Amino acid sequence: MEFPVDGANSNQKYMFKKPDAYATIILYEVSAYLVLFPGEDIAMVDAIEFRNVTYAYKRVPALDNLSFRIPENSIVGMIGANGAGKTTAIRLMIRYLQPDRGSILYKGQDIYSLLGKNHMLHGKWNCGNKKSRMQSGGGYPITYIPDLPVVFEELTVLEHLAFIGAMYHTEERIDDLTDLFELKAHLDKVPGILSKGTRQKLSIACALLREYEILLADEPFSGLDPKQISVLKERILEEKCKGKTVILSTHLLSLIESICDYYVLIDRGRLLCQGSLAELMELQGLSSLEKIYLQLSSQEVGETEETETED
């Protein structure tokens, strides 16, 4: 590798005879950046960050001072027992619910600061064309596969897709998605006569139809046959290759172990642990995600039982 030498152009930024000196100035600039922006992680940006989030449904506590991070451009598995708070965390991320305490950040910005209050709930902020959304600062580009498909009972499969495609100006994707999820034979049917798995595929196609940066998927494999599970896994990996972030809430640990880069384990609304599989395996001295989950969740139950007995 050649480095610029003195004399050629005195206005050039780095003029050193030795590679060491060149490297030194780069190190100096990186260090200066870290001093100026100590909270910034150059290598890993957070797509989403929960900071001490607490949420209760009236008097039912669901999340308790929960903090975790979702690294950008990764596939993240959100894992926890029934009632642990995964769906609640997802509903907070899509701004369907609002935290009682704490904050949720999207790339370092409070999710509620991203667009005006009038656009906060139920996807209203998505209205308008692509250009106006870009002009409004890029908005909050999250799409969502709910745990139970949300459908309009009177609309056919094609009408669902045409409606959403028209809203987001992405009609051109309908053909590919109906092909991919084998929906072509069902285009004229209303949801009431579809099988559970086909309703789920409609829900997935609706979510993938729009432009987004983060895909939140709550039990997305529910009801899918083995071929379609494989199709969805492939599609999720492709989305990551395109720079997207995917958050998967699921109980199917062995299924997601092959695709997730990072895990967030939740128990009764609190964080059990988070990290890559390698980090978690090293930390816990165990060889699989299932073993880690079973070990940590049984520890937590044991601790609680002890406390309750003492009381």
Ligand SMILES: Nc1ncnc2c1ncn2[C@@H]1O[C@H](COP(=O)(O)OP(=O)(O)OP(=O)(O)O)[C@@H](O)[C@H]1O
């Ligand atoms: N609409 C609601 N009203 C009252 N309590 C609720 C409501 N939704 C959830 N909860 C409670 O909040 C807690 C967290 O539930 P949540 O659905 O977030 O758990 P989860 O981890 O998604 O569970 P699962 O794996 O069974 O889907 C539970 O105690 C649940 O009973």
